[in-house]
Amino acid sequence: EAGVAQSPRYKIIEKRQSVAFWCNPISGHATLYWYQQILGQGPKLLIQFQNNGVVDDSQLPKDRFSAERLKGVDSTLKIQPAKLEDSAVYLCASSFTSSGANVLTFGAGSRLTVL
Amino acid sequence: TQLLEQSPQFLSIQEGENLTVYCNSSSVFSSLQWYRQEPGEGPVLLVTVVTGGEVKKLKRLTFQFGDARKDSSLHITAAQPGDTGLYLCAGVGAGNQFYFGTGTSLTVIP
DSSP, X not given: OOOOEEEOSEEEEOTTOOEEEEEEOOTTOOEEEEEEEOTTSOOEEEEEEEXXXXXXXXXXXXXXXXXXXXXXXXXXXXXXXOOGGGOXXXXXXXXXXXXXXXXXXXXXXXXXXXX | OOOEEEEOSEEEEEXXXXXXXXXXXXXXXXXXXXXXXXXXXXXXXXXXXXXXXXXXXXXXXXEEXXXXXXXXXXXXXXXXXXXXXXXXXXXXXXXXXXXXXOOEEEEEXX
């Protein structure tokens, strides 16, 4: 089966500019996650969707970050305006249940550099 | 806020050596997972442990879930260069939320 698709793979912008990332999860996976990963650290959850509804966005900096999942399939994550500390890899993942346990499948990520 | 602390943060060993990575939390999770991530890729699931005290083996990797379901360990026997990567533990919450640990970067030198 096709994996989680993300684009773009790399993006370089200047601070105060805006950027958008796109994610297409595995077909049939109802739950979609966006994570922020600083180099060498563990991923930090930004937002979790169940179909097209938000389950958890408690760690999303809502003054500059927004995310949507229209129609419960694809999702976009937007940052406006970007700050230097937003430089990170943005990982999208979707999940399914296997033998009673939930399993995350990640995309390759979108690496953002803010100058 | 990171709910799971991993140690050590960095580990560089010679091929053939053994190692153990620890994942500790003050929270109880319904299950705990271990992932490995290679540069430029997303994390890939290695194992899920569900029952307190559970031990799972995956070839040279042994995973253990603490009795209280708050901590876990990963032991690698006779490490190989292919084991190099970032190892992440993840606690699974009641709402299918996945909380990742701080990560352990392993380098195995040939």
